[in-house]
Amino acid sequence: MRFLLLLFSTLLLIHAENSYESGKALYMQKSCYSCHGSKAEGMHMYPSLANRAKGYLAYKLKRFRDKISDNQQQDMMIAFAVGLSDKDIEDLTTYLYEYADEENEQRYDDSYHTHGDGGS
Numbered sequence: 001m002r003f004l005l006l007l008f009s010t011l012l013l014i015h016a017e018n019s020y021e022s023g024k025a026l027y028m029q030k031s032c033y034s035c036h037g038s039k040a041e042g043m044h045m046y047p048s049l050a051n052r053a054k055g056y057l058a059y060k061l062k063r064f065r066d067k068i069s070d071n072q073q074q075d076m077m078i079a080f081a082v083g084l085s086d087k088d089i090e091d092l093t094t095y096l097y098e099y100a101d102e103e104n105e106q107r108y109d110d111s112y113h114t115h116g117d118g119g120s
C-alpha cells in the first residue's frame, strides 16, 4: 500500500514537472511571450500572467477559445486561444501559475530597492 502511494505521488510529481515544461514550450511556440512578456510579467496593456490563479487563467483561456471576450481589448486574445486543446490550457496555466524566474533566483538581493518611478 505504501509502495503504491509512493508510486502514485511520484507519478503526480512527474506529471506536474512535464506539464510545467510543456507549458513553457507552448508559451514560446504560441508567441504568448510577444505580448505578455518573456517572463509573463506583462507590459503596457497586456496583463501579467505569472503566478496568477490557475483556475482563473484557465477560465479566461477557455472563454477566449469559445470566442467570448468581455471587451474589445480582449478580442485580440481569441485568435491565440482558438487553437488550444484542453491539455495545452492545462500545461500553459500550470506553467504560468507555478512560474519561477530561474535566471534571477541566484541574483536576488533583499537589500536592493529601486527608487523613483521606474523610468516611465
Ligand code: HEC
Pocket (backbone or CB within 6 Å): 027, 030, 031, 032, 033, 034, 035, 036, 045, 046, 047, 049, 057, 058, 060, 061, 073, 074, 076, 077, 080, 081, 092
Ligand atoms: C497580440 C497580443 C497577445 C498575445 C500574442 C497573447 N495575448 Fe493574452 N491577452 C492579450 C490582451 C490584449 C488581453 C486582454 C487584456 C485585458 O483584459 O484588458 C489578454 C488576456 C489574456 C489572459 C486573461 C488575463 C486577465 O487578466 O484576464 C490570459 C490568461 C492570456 N491572455 C493568456 C495568453 C496566452 C496563454 C497566450 C498564448 C497562447 C496569449 N495570451 C497570447 C494579448 C495577447
